[in-house]
Amino acid sequence: MLRRLWKKTNHSPSIESFQDLITFMRESDDFKQLRFGNNSAITVYYYQSLINTEKIKTNLLPYFQDLSIHNVQEIKNILPFDETEVTSDLGAIEEKILSGFIAITLKDDDQQVLLMPAKFETDRNVDMPEIEFSVIGPKIAFIEDLHTNVNLIRKRIKLPHLQMKLLKVGKVTKTSVAIMYIDGIANQENIDTIIQRIKDIEYDQIIDSSFIGQMIADNSTSPFPQLMDTERPDRVTSAIIEGKIAIICDGSPHVLTGPTTLVEFFASYEDYFLTWPLATAFRIIRIFAVMFSVLVTPLYIAVLTYHYHVVPIDLLGTIISSRKDIPFPPILEVLILELTIELLREAGARLPTKIGQTIGIVGGIVIGTAAVEAGITSNVLLILVALAALASFTTPIYRIGNTIRLLRFPFIILAQMWGIIGLAFAIMFLVTHLLRLTSLGRPFTEPFYPPRWPDLKDAFVRLPFSVQGKRPIFTSSIDKNRIQLKRTLAKEGKRK
Amino acid sequence: MSSQKRKIDISQMVSPFLVLYILHGTQMGEGVLTFTRRIAKVAGYDAWIGILLTWLLTTIIIVIVWKIVPDGQDLIDIHHSIFGKRFGNLLSLLFGVHLLSLSFYVMRSYIEVIQVWYFQDLSIGWFSLFLYILILYLVLGGFRTVVGFIFFSFWIPLVLSFSILIAFQHGHMENLLPIMNTSYWNIVKSVEPMATGYLGIELILMFAPFIHKFHKGLKWAVSANGLTTLIYLLVALSNFVYFNQEQIQLLAWPSLHVWKIISFPLIERFEYVGISLHFIVIIATSCIYFWGSVQCYYRISKVSFRGISIFLAIIGFISMFLVKDYLMIEQLSNIISKIGFCLLFIYIPFLYILKLIKSGVTKSHETI
Numbered sequence: 001m002l003r004r005l006w007k008k009t010n011h012s013p014s015i016e017s018f019q020d021l022i023t024f025m026r027e028s029d030d031f032k033q034l035r036f037g038n039n040s041a042i043t044v045y046y047y048q049s050l051i052n053t054e055k056i057k058t059n060l061l062p063y064f065q066d067l068s069i070h071n072v073q074e075i076k077n078i079l080p081f082d083e084t085e086v087t088s089d090l091g092a093i094e095e096k097i098l099s100g101f102i103a104i105t106l107k108d109d110d111q112q113v114l115l116m117p118a119k120f121e122t123d124r125n126v127d128m129p130e131i132e133f134s135v136i137g138p139k140i141a142f143i144e145d146l147h148t149n150v151n152l153i154r155k156r157i158k159l160p161h162l163q164m165k166l167l168k169v170g171k172v173t174k175t176s177v178a179i180m181y182i183d184g185i186a187n188q189e190n191i192d193t194i195i196q197r198i199k200d201i202e203y204d205q206i207i208d209s210s211f212i213g214q215m216i217a218d219n220s221t222s223p224f225p226q227l228m229d230t231e232r233p234d235r236v237t238s239a240i241i242e243g244k245i246a247i248i249c250d251g252s253p254h255v256l257t258g259p260t261t262l263v264e265f266f267a268s269y270e271d272y273f274l275t276w277p278l279a280t281a282f283r284i285i286r287i288f289a290v291m292f293s294v295l296v297t298p299l300y301i302a303v304l305t306y307h308y309h310v311v312p313i314d315l316l317g318t319i320i321s322s323r324k325d326i327p328f329p330p331i332l333e334v335l336i337l338e339l340t341i342e343l344l345r346e347a348g349a350r351l352p353t354k355i356g357q358t359i360g361i362v363g364g365i366v367i368g369t370a371a372v373e374a375g376i377t378s379n380v381l382l383i384l385v386a387l388a389a390l391a392s393f394t395t396p397i398y399r400i401g402n403t404i405r406l407l408r409f410p411f412i413i414l415a416q417m418w419g420i421i422g423l424a425f426a427i428m429f430l431v432t433h434l435l436r437l438t439s440l441g442r443p444f445t446e447p448f449y450p451p452r453w454p455d456l457k458d459a460f461v462r463l464p465f466s467v468q469g470k471r472p473i474f475t476s477s478i479d480k481n482r483i484q485l486k487r488t489l490a491k492e493g494k495r496k
Numbered sequence: 497m498s499s500q501k502r503k504i505d506i507s508q509m510v511s512p513f514l515v516l517y518i519l520h521g522t523q524m525g526e527g528v529l530t531f532t533r534r535i536a537k538v539a540g541y542d543a544w545i546g547i548l549l550t551w552l553l554t555t556i557i558i559v560i561v562w563k564i565v566p567d568g569q570d571l572i573d574i575h576h577s578i579f580g581k582r583f584g585n586l587l588s589l590l591f592g593v594h595l596l597s598l599s600f601y602v603m604r605s606y607i608e609v610i611q612v613w614y615f616q617d618l619s620i621g622w623f624s625l626f627l628y629i630l631i632l633y634l635v636l637g638g639f640r641t642v643v644g645f646i647f648f649s650f651w652i653p654l655v656l657s658f659s660i661l662i663a664f665q666h667g668h669m670e671n672l673l674p675i676m677n678t679s680y681w682n683i684v685k686s687v688e689p690m691a692t693g694y695l696g697i698e699l700i701l702m703f704a705p706f707i708h709k710f711h712k713g714l715k716w717a718v719s720a721n722g723l724t725t726l727i728y729l730l731v732a733l734s735n736f737v738y739f740n741q742e743q744i745q746l747l748a749w750p751s752l753h754v755w756k757i758i759s760f761p762l763i764e765r766f767e768y769v770g771i772s773l774h775f776i777v778i779i780a781t782s783c784i785y786f787w788g789s790v791q792c793y794y795r796i797s798k799v800s801f802r803g804i805s806i807f808l809a810i811i812g813f814i815s816m817f818l819v820k821d822y823l824m825i826e827q828l829s830n831i832i833s834k835i836g837f838c839l840l841f842i843y844i845p846f847l848y849i850l851k852l853i854k855s856g857v858t859k860s861h862e863t864i
Contacts, residue, residue: 306614312764418623420772421610428630428645428776435644436637441507449644450511 018105018113021090025097036064039107042075046102052120056102060116072106072114085115095174121145126152131398132232134270141231146176146250152233153180153248157240161185167198170206176250177212185243187476190259193440194245209249213256218438223406225399226439228260235269243477259440261447261474263459266290268396271462279462286394287460293391294408296384297334298415298423304330306419322378330381331416337377337385338412340367342405345389446474508639509706514647515713518703518784519720521646522696524653524727525781526602529609529749529774530829531728532735534689536744539682541672544732546686551725553687554694555718557840560848561700562714571701572795578850585796592792594835595702598695599785600812601832603627605825606778607816609749613771624816628809630779635787635805639706642787649780652773657727659766660734663754667737691840692833693728694721696781698840702788748822786812 015021022045025031034044034056042064044056063078076084087093088111097103100119105112126148129141142149150164161183168174177198181191197216206212210229217226227247230236231254236246239257247256266286271279303310304319311319326333344363348356368386371377388408395401407430414422437444447455452473457463471477510518535543564574571591575584603624611618634645700717707713735750738757747753755767763769790805797804819825 307768310763310765310768312759312761315762418618419614420768421614421775424772424775425626425630428779429633431648432630432634432637432641432645435641435648436633443640445644449647450640451514451647 015090018088018090018093018111021094036061041107043105043107044102045097045105046118047097047100050098050100050120051102051118055118060102060118071109072104072112075104076114079116081116083117086112087115088112099174129231132230132235132269132396134232134268134273136270136273138232138234140233142233142236142248142253142255144251144253146178146248149233149248149253149255150178150180153237153240153246156233156237157182162240165195167195169198169201169212170203172204173206175206177206178248178250180240180246180248182240182243185241185471185477185479186245187243187478189476190245190440190442194247194258198247206249207251209247209252209254209256212247212249218441219436222433222437223403224262224434224437224444225265225397225403226260226437226444227256227258228264229254229256229397229399230269231255232269238269238272241482243471243475243479259442259475260444261439261459262434262444263287263447265397265400266395267458267462270396276462276464280460283462284460286396289391289394290404293388293404294411295423296388297338297381297408298411298426299420300381300384301330301334301412302415302419302423305416310420319378319380322380325375326378327375331412333377333381334385334412337371337381338408340371341385341389345405442474442476447472504705509708510640510643512707512709512713513716514643515700515707516716516720516723517647517650518643519696519700519717520723521650521777521780522699522784523694523720523724525696525778526605527693527695528653528728528731529751531690531693532732532750533744533747534692534833535686535732536736536741538689539686540678540741541736542676542678542683543686543690544672544729544736545675546683546690547725547728547732549683550687550690550694551721553841554691554697555721557697557844558700558717558721559714560844561697562711562717564844564848564851565701565704565710567710568705570703570705570791570795572792574701574847574851578847578854588792588796591698592789592796594839595699595785595789595792596808596812597828598832598836599782599789600815601825601828602778602782602785603812604816604819605829606775608822608825609752609771610775612748613752613767620816624813627779628813631783631786631812632805632809634783635790636802639703639787642784646780646784649777652777653727656770656773657730659758659770660731660751660754662758663734663738666757667734669737671737671740672733688837689833690728691837692829694724695836695840696784697721698836698844699784699788702791703784 015024022033025045025047026033028047030048032046032048036042036044044060046056059081060079063075072086076086085092085096093103093113093115096115100117101115102118104114104116124143126143127141128139132141133139140152142152154162154164159182163181163183165179167177167179169177179191179194179198194216198212201212201215203211203215213225213227213229214220219226228235228239228244233255236255236257240246244257244259247258249256267283268286271283274282304323308316328336340363344360344367347363348360351359364386368382372379372382392401392404395404410429411423411426414426416422418425434445435443435449443450446452447459454470455472455474457467458472469482470480471482532543535546539546572584572588575587578584579587607618607620607623610623634642697717704710731751734754735744738754739747739750744750752767752771755770756765758766760766786805786808790801790808793799793804793808794801799807819828
């Protein structure tokens with residue numbers, strides 16, 4: 001592919017042989033060439049920037065001393081490395097050299113090329129999760145290296161049925177993408193859908209798993225993420241065991257799993273580390289927090305603009321007295337404060353950590369109190385907006401938090417237009433949108449609609465493990481039983 | 497005219513138990529707000545017996561519907577087999593008009609509620625534009641999305657009907673006594689206005705092929721009818737014990753007036769919350785009727801589903817401006833109630849008889 005691009009742009013003669021390729025690559029200054037042996041019979045080519053040069057010096061050079069070699073196959077046989085390969089296929093040679101292999105040729109026979117891996121690893125070490133931190137439970141997160149990530153998953157699932165399929169995506173970046181699932185649990189239709197959609201991706205760069213997430217989503221214009229996105233290996237492991245499929249992208253510390261549902265985005269993995277009544281309570285709190293976060297400021301507008309008689313007289317007094325000096329209608333007041341919060345959040349996310357904290361304090365305390373004292377916003381609204389912002393942070397998955405953040409603006413506009421009826425409108429549009437969404441062709445609002453009662457055991461509530469004997473229905477897993485519990489066996493007999 | 501006979505996509509089909517939600521959702525629309533006034537006009541406080549009578553009759557009709565419809569067929573196929581292609585299509589065309597006008601009526605009458613309770617100067621243009629965009633968004637999502645929406649709206653009247661219990665606290669139970677204060681004939685006559693509240697049964701003829709294993713849906717439809725009756729009975733009794741007979745005739749939406757007596761620590765006037773929540777129920781009802789009429793025209797014409805929905809939405813949008821005031825809505829309601837009554841209690845049994853005769857004829861031909 002690169003060769004074709006190069007052909008178009010440079011109008012140079014096409015690459016016909018290995019020598020042409022070398023001549024072309026040598027134009028880059030980090031492409032090196034070393035000669036060894038009698039009459040420099042052995043030549044080694046590599047990109048200095050991709051190669052661990054120590055490895056060549058310490059491991060390779062000793063083998064090349066006083067040897068009489070006639071073809072590269074002999075070298076291959078004496079080298080104690082995996083993944084060495086002898087080939088004359090130009091495409092393969094190009095790809096390997098570009099992914100950190102060194103090419104070895106002999107003077108007499110420059111069509112046969114020996115490729116040897118000597119990759120220079122720059123990845124960081126496995127670290128603590130930063131976005132989905134949990135107080136209890138394992139504290140380990142994925143990193144940017146694909147093989148480390150696969151290792152983190154495979155060492156948790158000790159089953160030969162755990163399969164990994166490697167694909168190359170992106171015309172220029174040629175990113176490795178691994179698809180992991182358990183053969184015999186994951187639904188074949190889901191696997192085929194994912195593989196087909198990834199293969200169909202036509203783009204030059206795949207820098208992060210979120211590129212794939214957006215490109216293979218069922219509805220790419222929706223603000224809702226349609227694939228789960230996590231940095232926790234324990235979460236991915238559990239998803240794979242439930243019959244979902246994980247997509248791991250080289251260079252990305254986030255792993256996608258699918259198919260997924262809306263409620264899953266409100267489930268923190270910590271829920272499984274707590275006892276089930278606690279986990280259930282926290283999950284319900286989280287869902288209410290999100291509803292509160294989306295609805296509270298639109299309700300403020302609706303009530304204060306149109307329906308002040310809905311509020312009891314005592315409460316109305318408090319609100320009115322806090323608002324009596326404000327020169328703006330509720331909608332402007334709300335927009336000013338909401339946009340300030342958004343500004344703070346955006347600035348806080350972009351700035352370096354140390355400055356970010358300072359800005360947060362300056363913004364939160366100074367601007368907030370100053371705005372109230374200056375008579376731009378009311379005290380009550382300041383409390384509501386701050387609470388709404390706080391509530392939107394309770395989502396365990398960062399991606400859905402962003403959606404929630406954006407979601408309230410259409411609500412605000414509709415509330416200004418038609419009060420509570422406008423809010424009902426907004427809710428209806430949202431519900432319709434969610435009903436129309438699918439994740440890998442499976443309904444996104446499951447288990448509420450289509451109603452699948454057994455799946456409710458792990459939705460709003462998280463029931464004890466003893467009743468979680470079955471895998472969720474919506475993954476359509478082949479093997480539905482998690483454990484051979486008596487209870488589940490009896491149930492299955494009844495159902496079938 | 498030829499019909500578009502296409503196999504229904506399995507991904508658009510729904511489980512038979514969802515018939516409970518669909519039928520209840522279609523029945524529970526605008527009617528619940530006004531029916532007490534209409535039936536009390538005919539039969540006074542004894543009209544609640546009329547509700548039970550209507551329940552009995554509609555249950556029979558539901559059973560007949562299940563007898564008429566074979567698995568995987570809808571009204572258009574039945575019309576074809578009984579009346580032949582041309583006349584059958586004409587009848588289907590009229591049926592589509594009925595569904596569309598019901599969908600329109602439910603929405604338009606609720607706009608009237610909103611105008612009275614919320615905004616006297618509501619701009620119907622913008623409002624109905626949003627309404628039809630929402631309806632289109634729903635309907636173009638396919639039958640499953642429509643049913644999903646009904647399923648979501650199903651819980652609202654269920655919760656709201658509890659709030660109406662407060663009327664029994666403040667009301668006078670002795671209003672209902674003595675039972676049978678009016679003549680038998682009046683109670684029978686109250687079936688006609690009551691039947692409007694049970695409309696939605698005829699829609700089963702349209703969505704039958706979308707139900708997975710349709711024959712299993714009968715018990716769910718019967719239970720839906722029972723649930724609707726239960727709610728109607730609750731609403732009617734609460735209105736009867738709270739208002740006297742003359743007063744109830746003066747209230748346009750008696751059920752909304754009952755909400756006025758409820759207040760919570762945070763919500764002083766509950767009817768504002770109630771009306772906006774009931775709005776969701778109204779949209780669900782209107783939407784399934786709209787879907788029914790689009791599906792009806794889609795089956796008898798060669799135009800795409802999308803094209804018909806947009807066209808019908810434009811027609812609905814324009815008709816919003818034609819209905820000017822409350823009197824016109826009342827007239828429309830009377831017409832629709834009459835047509836609905838005939839459709840349920842005359843046309844559907846008539847279809848069944850024709851079908852029996854037809855199958856009898858073909859059977860005797862076969863034996864000869």
